[in-house]
Amino acid sequence: MEKKQSLLKSFTNPIFKENPILVSLLGLCPVLIVTDTFDKSWGMGIAVLLVLIFTNVCISLIRKIVPNEVRIPVFIVIIACFVTIVDLLMQAFTPTLYESLGVIISMITVNCIILGRGEAFASKNGVLASLLDALGSGIGFFLSVSVIGLLREFLGKGGLTLTNPFTGQVIFSAYPLEDYAISFLADKAGAFLMLGIIVGIYSYVRIRIEEKETKKLATAEVK
Amino acid sequence: MEVITSLVIVFLVAMVTNNIVLSTGYGICSYIGVSKNRKSAIGMGCALVFVVFMASLVSYFLEMLLVALNIEFMQTIVFILVIASLVQLVEMICKKFLPSLYQSLGIYLPLITTNCVVLYVTKQICDVEAILIAAGVSGSLANNGFFNFLFAMVYALGTALGYFLCITLMSTIRNRIDYSPVKRGFAGAGIALVTTAIMVLAIGGLSGIF
Amino acid sequence: MEILYIFIVLAVAVSLFCLIYYLNSKTKKPDNCSSLPEECESCKVIFCRNKKTDKDDETKEK
Numbered sequence: 001m002e003k004k005q006s007l008l009k010s011f012t013n014p015i016f017k018e019n020p021i022l023v024s025l026l027g028l029c030p031v032l033i034v035t036d037t038f039d040k041s042w043g044m045g046i047a048v049l050l051v052l053i054f055t056n057v058c059i060s061l062i063r064k065i066v067p068n069e070v071r072i073p074v075f076i077v078i079i080a081c082f083v084t085i086v087d088l089l090m091q092a093f094t095p096t097l098y099e100s101l102g103v104i105i106s107m108i109t110v111n112c113i114i115l116g117r118g119e120a121f122a123s124k125n126g127v128l129a130s131l132l133d134a135l136g137s138g139i140g141f142f143l144s145v146s147v148i149g150l151l152r153e154f155l156g157k158g159g160l161t162l163t164n165p166f167t168g169q170v171i172f173s174a175y176p177l178e179d180y181a182i183s184f185l186a187d188k189a190g191a192f193l194m195l196g197i198i199v200g201i202y203s204y205v206r207i208r209i210e211e212k213e214t215k216k217l218a219t220a221e222v223k
Numbered sequence: 224m225e226v227i228t229s230l231v232i233v234f235l236v237a238m239v240t241n242n243i244v245l246s247t248g249y250g251i252c253s254y255i256g257v258s259k260n261r262k263s264a265i266g267m268g269c270a271l272v273f274v275v276f277m278a279s280l281v282s283y284f285l286e287m288l289l290v291a292l293n294i295e296f297m298q299t300i301v302f303i304l305v306i307a308s309l310v311q312l313v314e315m316i317c318k319k320f321l322p323s324l325y326q327s328l329g330i331y332l333p334l335i336t337t338n339c340v341v342l343y344v345t346k347q348i349c350d351v352e353a354i355l356i357a358a359g360v361s362g363s364l365a366n367n368g369f370f371n372f373l374f375a376m377v378y379a380l381g382t383a384l385g386y387f388l389c390i391t392l393m394s395t396i397r398n399r400i401d402y403s404p405v406k407r408g409f410a411g412a413g414i415a416l417v418t419t420a421i422m423v424l425a426i427g428g429l430s431g432i433f
Numbered sequence: 434m435e436i437l438y439i440f441i442v443l444a445v446a447v448s449l450f451c452l453i454y455y456l457n458s459k460t461k462k463p464d465n466c467s468s469l470p471e472e473c474e475s476c477k478v479i480f481c482r483n484k485k486t487d488k489d490d491e492t493k494e495k
Binding site: 032203 | 245248249298299300303304307346407413414415416421423424
Binding site for chain 2: 435438439442443446447449450453454456457460461462
């Protein structure tokens with residue numbers, strides 16, 4: 001029962017409490033570049049999720065064979081191989097998404113989320129736990145990147161465009177607030193500003209929740 | 224003569240108007256952590272300039288080899304391995320022969336392996352014509368092999384110095400922010416990102432000047 | 434034919450990297466270097482500060 005609880009915790013922890021982007025501030029590189037449009041954001045989120053799952057499972061499988069001195073080089077090679085695989089897969093199956101993302105997919109190799117989770121968690125825990133941790137971190141990254149992309153596109157261009165990644169067809173495209181759009185948010189400066197505001201608000205909310213919990217514990221102890 | 228002015232233009236464009244952090248947003252990975260302190264920022268910047276220069280030197284020729292062998296899709300893997308081994312080699316040489324340099328710079332060398340800037344620059348110099356067109360210089364200058372190499376090196380050096388400039392400025396600003404009252408949630412990363420947004424606006428005003 | 438090239442290039446690069454990394458981890462740090470705080474290793478770079486230079490700065494300010 002305890003094992004099940006700790007497994008479940010390793011899945012839910014990275015989504016909200018230790019969100020890789022908003023709390024640990026790892027892997028900010030793609031966030032600023034990819035959140036220009038909502039399509040690119042969730043496409044990138046899926047790519048990072050896939051790479052995370054593959055590398056975590058692989059690292060967890062070979063963790064007992066690899067000698068301790070050459071751990072980091074082996075991890076880097078594994079990550080680079082899987083990134084190349086995902087890159088080629090995206091080039092084949094989702095060509096329009098690949099064209100709009102470009103070189104950022106190769107940048108997943110130096111994304112700190114993957115190396116960080118691999119080193120901190122997957123190299124010490126079993127396959128199922130690493131898989132759940134990868135799913136959690138990937139979903140955390142996907143959620144935060146998608147939310148930021150959604151906000152930036154909605155406020156910066158006044159609407160939304162959804163395209164099918166496999167065929168490039170536009171599913172839904174509406175720009176109702178185009179005349180009131182804050183076009184500043186669609187540029188790089190807006191990326192930094194939006195990310196700073198969201199990180200600030202998230203950390204403020206977390207601080208308040210923690211204060212309430214410590215107050216509750218203090219009053220419970222007094223009673 | 225036209226080549227020399229183009230070289231200077233490419234250098235200045237890579238360093239100032241197309242600054243890698245403030246204009247394309249690539250170097251953010253370790254930016255927030257390292258720019259807290261002026262000494263860390265200068266150390267990280269210098270180490271990065273050195274590693275970027277050496278890595279682009281090696282990867283320029285490696286790309287030619289990969290194209291000749293027709294295995295271009297191995298670019299990411301080979302480049303990241305080259306960058307990582309170069310960083311380890313530099314650290315080893317610093318430890319053995321230049322211990323005073325290691326004391327000031329060597330600490331930031333492992334951070335550079337996972338820095339987006341190095342991989343981005345090594346990938347960009349594979350296509351020098353695109354660099355020249357982005358800088359507003361005629362793309363036909365890249366036809367000669369030697370000039371191609373010169374432009375690539377100048378671009379790499381300019382980009383790395385641009386990162387150094389940005390991170391040093393950010394650290395001095397953050398030193399001042401430390402004395403100001405900041406709202407609770409925003410202290411640290413939040414206010415740093417908002418300040419960077421203002422810096423992006425300032426640099427954006429210089430676009431097209433060359 | 435290309436698969437052979439891939440294997441050769443990968444083998445050379447990976448073995449070179451592993452060798453250099455191993456040699457680097459075996460060379461000792463010079464004597465005066467303070468050991469790096471754990472937050473500064475590779476990806477945990479959020480709060481990276483050199484503790485020795487911090488102490489120097491504090492004594493200087495006083």
